[in-house]
Amino acid sequence: MGDFINLIQKRRSCRKFAEGDISADNVQLILRAALMSPSSRNRQLWEFVVVDDGILLDKLADSKETGAQFLRQSAFAVVVLGNPADNDCWIEDGSIAAYSMQLQAEDLGLGSCWAQMRGRSLSDGTSADDVIHGILEIPAEMKVLCVIGFGQKGNACSLRDEDTLKWENVHINKY
Numbered sequence: 001m002g003d004f005i006n007l008i009q010k011r012r013s014c015r016k017f018a019e020g021d022i023s024a025d026n027v028q029l030i031l032r033a034a035l036m037s038p039s040s041r042n043r044q045l046w047e048f049v050v051v052d053d054g055i056l057l058d059k060l061a062d063s064k065e066t067g068a069q070f071l072r073q074s075a076f077a078v079v080v081l082g083n084p085a086d087n088d089c090w091i092e093d094g095s096i097a098a099y100s101m102q103l104q105a106e107d108l109g110l111g112s113c114w115a116q117m118r119g120r121s122l123s124d125g126t127s128a129d130d131v132i133h134g135i136l137e138i139p140a141e142m143k144v145l146c147v148i149g150f151g152q153k154g155n156a157c158s159l160r161d162e163d164t165l166k167w168e169n170v171h172i173n174k175y
């Protein structure tokens, strides 16, 4: 008791990564967290592509106009995929898996950040989904939800400030 209370407050988006590999055991623990996550009807239809090649990470960083540059520095990234034709909950399932990986990373003392890809594009209108399909040879029916970058933390992040929590967004019994 207590560990989760601290973990949930400590996890912050880390966009500055330090040099240093992440052990294969820790990479596996992060993926284990994704595979342990709850999914609609327990169908476990997500797919994940682990990317640790620097050239590919650079390409992922440039796969949308803004907001993914931090992937360049990450030790590895996980591309979260789902098939909308086969799973009406692909966004929910993928999101839970992605956040589970982020929480596991924090528990290991590692940094992570979400790069949104669904609905994002380059300035010429090319969707990030199309770009990433080309980079990673992903089957056409799979859609890219997000890419989570992981690495050694490059800067200390402050705890989430309790005073900024929007308790006014919580309604009891009636809105």
Ligand SMILES: Cc1cc2nc3c(=O)[nH]c(=O)nc-3n(C[C@H](O)[C@H](O)[C@H](O)COP(=O)(O)O)c2cc1C
Residues within 6 Å of the ligand: 011, 012, 013, 014, 015, 066, 067, 068, 070, 113, 114, 115, 116, 117, 160
């Ligand atoms: C659905 C979603 C999409 C996000 N997309 C991006 C993104 O594309 N690039 C980025 O740098 N951060 C992204 N983030 C991280 C948020 O900016 C971050 O979680 C938020 O500012 C709160 O900060 P914290 O994670 O440090 O608590 C995303 C987070 C979520 C949940």
